[in-house]
Amino acid sequence: MKNDAVPQMNKRREFLKTTTLLAAAVAAGGSLPVLAKPDGGAAAISLEQCLSLTPEAMADSPLVQNAWRYLRGEIDSLKNDALRALTRSIYDNPAPSVAQRLDAVSRQQVWQELTAKGYTQQSARDFLPPAPEKGKSNMPFYAAPGSGYKSHHAYPGGLVTHVATNVRITNGIVETYEKVYGYEVDRDVALAAQLLHDLHKPYVFQWNPDGSSRTEQPLAGTGEHHILSAAELIHRKAPPELVIAQISAHQAASTDGDEKMLADWLEAAAIIAGVDPVAYKLVTPRHRPASARQEGFICHLGDHDYVLSVPAVATTLPILRQIAAEDYGISERDLDGKPFNALRNRLYSTRSAMRVHETMVREGKEGVRRLMRQTVTKA
Numbered sequence: 050m051k052n053d054a055v056p057q058m059n060k061r062r063e064f065l066k067t068t069t070l071l072a073a074a075v076a077a078g079g080s081l082p083v084l085a086k087p088d089g090g091a092a093a094i095s096l097e098q099c100l101s102l103t104p105e106a107m108a109d110s111p112l113v114q115n116a117w118r119y120l121r122g123e124i125d126s127l128k129n130d131a132l133r134a135l136t137r138s139i140y141d142n143p144a145p146s147v148a149q150r151l152d153a154v155s156r157q158q159v160w161q162e163l164t165a166k167g168y169t170q171q172s173a174r175d176f177l178p179p180a181p182e183k184g185k186s187n188m189p190f191y192a193a194p195g196s197g198y199k200s201h202h203a204y205p206g207g208l209v210t211h212v213a214t215n216v217r218i219t220n221g222i223v224e225t226y227e228k229v230y231g232y233e234v235d236r237d238v239a240l241a242a243q244l245l246h247d248l249h250k251p252y253v254f255q256w257n258p259d260g261s262s263r264t265e266q267p268l269a270g271t272g273e274h275h276i277l278s279a280a281e282l283i284h285r286k287a288p289p290e291l292v293i294a295q296i297s298a299h300q301a302a303s304t305d306g307d308e309k310m311l312a313d314w315l316e317a318a319a320i321i322a323g324v325d326p327v328a329y330k331l332v333t334p335r336h337r338p339a340s341a342r343q344e345g346f347i348c349h350l351g352d353h354d355y356v357l358s359v360p361a362v363a364t365t366l367p368i369l370r371q372i373a374a375e376d377y378g379i380s381e382r383d384l385d386g387k388p389f390n391a392l393r394n395r396l397y398s399t400r401s402a403m404r405v406h407e408t409m410v411r412e413g414k415e416g417v418r419r420l421m422r423q424t425v426t427k428a
Contacts, residue, residue: 091399093426096377099391104205104256107398108192113206116213117191123216124244129237135287136244143193144186145252145277147284147322148177159321168269168317178253178263178273186251193251194262199366201358203262204397208250211354212243219243219351226347235290239344242294243351249277260390269317270310275299279318289330292318293338297345298352308337361406362397365417368409369393372418377428396424 091110108114124140127133151159160176163169169176181187195202195211202211223236253274254262268276279296296315302308312332319326326332330339338345370389373379379388396405400420408416 091424093423094395095426096388096392096428099395099425100388102391102395104192104394105189107204107394108189108206108209110206110399112399112401113191113209116206116209119213120209120216120244123220123240127237127241129241132237132241132291135282135285136241139245139248139281139285140190142184142186143190143248143251144184145178145180145249145281146184147277147280148180148252149183150284150323151177155323159323162320163268163317166316166320168313168320169267171266171268175266176268177277178255178266180252187255188251190251192256194254194256195247195250195358196355197254197265198261199363201355201362202397202402203362204394204402205256206398208247210401211358212247214354214358215246215351216240216243218353219347222347222350226343234343234347238291238294238342239347239351241291242298242344242348245278245282245291246295246298246348246352247274247278249274249281252277259387260394269314271299271314276314276317277321279314280321283318283322283324283329283331290340290342290344292331293340294342294345294348297349299349301346301349302338302341308341311338312336357406358403361402365402365405365409366393368414368417369396369405369421371414372421376418376422377425392421392425396421399424 091112121140124133124136127136156177157173160169160173163176191209192205193208194204195207197203202208219239223234223239227233253265253272256262265272265274267273275296275298279292282292282295293311293315296311296318299314300307300310302311312326315331315338316326316336319329319331327334333339369392370384373384373389373392374381377388377392379392383389405417405420408420412419
């Protein structure tokens with residue numbers, strides 16, 4: 050999903066939002082596995098202890114680890130051996146191999162081509178995030194945020210809670226189509242596309258020492274994680290139908306304009322991966338996606354967790370800042386630094402911004418205060 054660094058960069062996800070989510074929820078009820086209580090066993094710690102936690106330690110919460118186990122189980126449910134192995138390898142180590150393959154010369158060539166086609170306005174130095182050592186990831190998949198600092202699931206482990214939500218929605222849609230319309234789509238492609246749609250958020254949203262995350266840059270009119278995730282799949286020789294379904298997460302091929310947008314994204318990803326998008330069967334010679342299978346539409350519909358989870362963060366952050374100053378003695382300066390970031394990350398990683406938002410709606414500021422004290426003891 051997009052993040053706050055690239056607001057309104059495309060007109061994605063305009064159709065069937067509410068209807069599809071409701072249908073998925075109805076279809077899922079009684080057939081999809083139910084997780085244990087996500088915050089069970091998350092004991093309160095002191096602010097001092099909170100400040101010492103790494104993102105990996107923050108993500109070691111029942112909320113995040115339940116979602117992580119669920120996703121690993123969904124990977125195991127893929128019937129196609131190659132898709133299962135590919136997905137598992139990325140979850141085990143989301144290293145940005147597509148970026149790590151670039152030396153100084155090829156990186157310059159890629160930047161020049163992206164610039165010439167209008168896909169980036171960044172400098173040659175800044176058009177890609179800093180790459181870690183070859184073969185390594187900036188962080189484990191389970192410790193990454195789901196998006197930018199003020200956007201959805203912006204906490205350690207937010208990525209897996211976001212993807213787990215969207216995978217459940219996707220499973221519900223697949224089941225709904227079978228039960229209502231009487232035919233089956235390719236669940237493996239739809240599910241793998243959803244599992245992998247944000248695969249390079251660990252690369253893009255690198256954690257800063259102060260507990261915030263790197264600001265995402267635009268690429269081909271959307272968030273760079275979206276293009277880089279598709280480029281990674283191309284580099285790893287994923288089948289074109291999977292790449293097209295995955296890149297449809299941000300916009301389905303509903304109109305001719307949508308198809309052109311998708312072709313732009315596919316071409317930009319192919320440039321980074323160093324392949325010909327037509328020869329790879331990603332786009333047609335007339336610059337449209339090479340296929341419009343329903344799995345891409347389903348991936349797009351499933352990636353709608355953001356509709357509520359974006360405002361869940363945006364509307365609760367101001368209240369968290371107030372309580373941080375009132376109850377935890379965090380100064381005005383530190384509200385924009387590590388003390389507050391550690392507090393908010395701990396709260397979101399153990400309770401989720403979604404639960405904080407629901408508590409705020411039902412109980413107001415005092416309910417949020419109670420939830421915070423149950424997570425980090427009052428100073």
